[in-house]
Amino acid sequence: xxxxxxxxxxxxxxxxxxxxxxxxxxxxxxxxxxxxxxxxxxxxxxxxxxxxxxxxxxxxxxxxxxxxxxxxxxxxxxxxxxxxxxxxxxxxxxxxxxxxxxxxxxxxxxxxxxxxxxxxxxxxxxxxxxxxxxxxxxxxxxxxxxxxxxxxxxxxxxxxx
Numbered sequence: 001x002x003x004x005x006x007x008x009x010x011x012x013x014x015x016x017x018x019x020x021x022x023x024x025x026x027x028x029x030x031x032x033x034x035x036x037x038x039x040x041x042x043x044x045x046x047x048x049x050x051x052x053x054x055x056x057x058x059x060x061x062x063x064x065x066x067x068x069x070x071x072x073x074x075x076x077x078x079x080x081x082x083x084x085x086x087x088x089x090x091x092x093x094x095x096x097x098x099x100x101x102x103x104x105x106x107x108x109x110x111x112x113x114x115x116x117x118x119x120x121x122x123x124x125x126x127x128x129x130x131x132x133x134x135x136x137x138x139x140x141x142x143x144x145x146x147x148x149x150x151x152x153x154x155x156x157x158x159x160x161x
Contacts, residue, residue: 012152016109024098024107033104044096056092084122091123094139094146106145114151124149
């Protein structure tokens with residue numbers, strides 16, 4: 001990803017630490033879940049009244065953190081084309097599951113650099129005890145904190161002009 005885990009301005013690590021993690025803390029999650037349901041419907045999938053389904057890439061489009069080129073690049077990086085699709089689907093499912101539950105579950109995000117040579121980002125979802133959650137049914141069965149690691153591919157090299 002062009003912004004990598006820590007790029008110029010705000011990178012993925014900064015985004016996880018300053019935006020995602022604070023919203024999912026026990027002190028904030030109930031208010032955040034209420035706003036989430038107002039914006040994306042009772043299950044996060046939108047509704048016929050015009051509420052839009054939740055998509056992870058839209059998290060940054062608040063106009064508060066980024067603007068101009070930085071916002072554009074971050075939106076590109078968070079789009080489906082730059083992610084492993086199965087992983088992104090499970091990430092979005094986990095967030096929707098947490099925020100639409102009667103008792104929203106905490107999520108703790110971490111960002112790491114993927115050194116395997118992968119060209120797309122991926123998310124790894126685990127329980128607080130470290131057990132991998134690889135299906136929606138496994139996410140549904142978890143009643144504790146979710147640990148989500150976002151694995152970023154190496155930064156795209158930029159040619160010198």
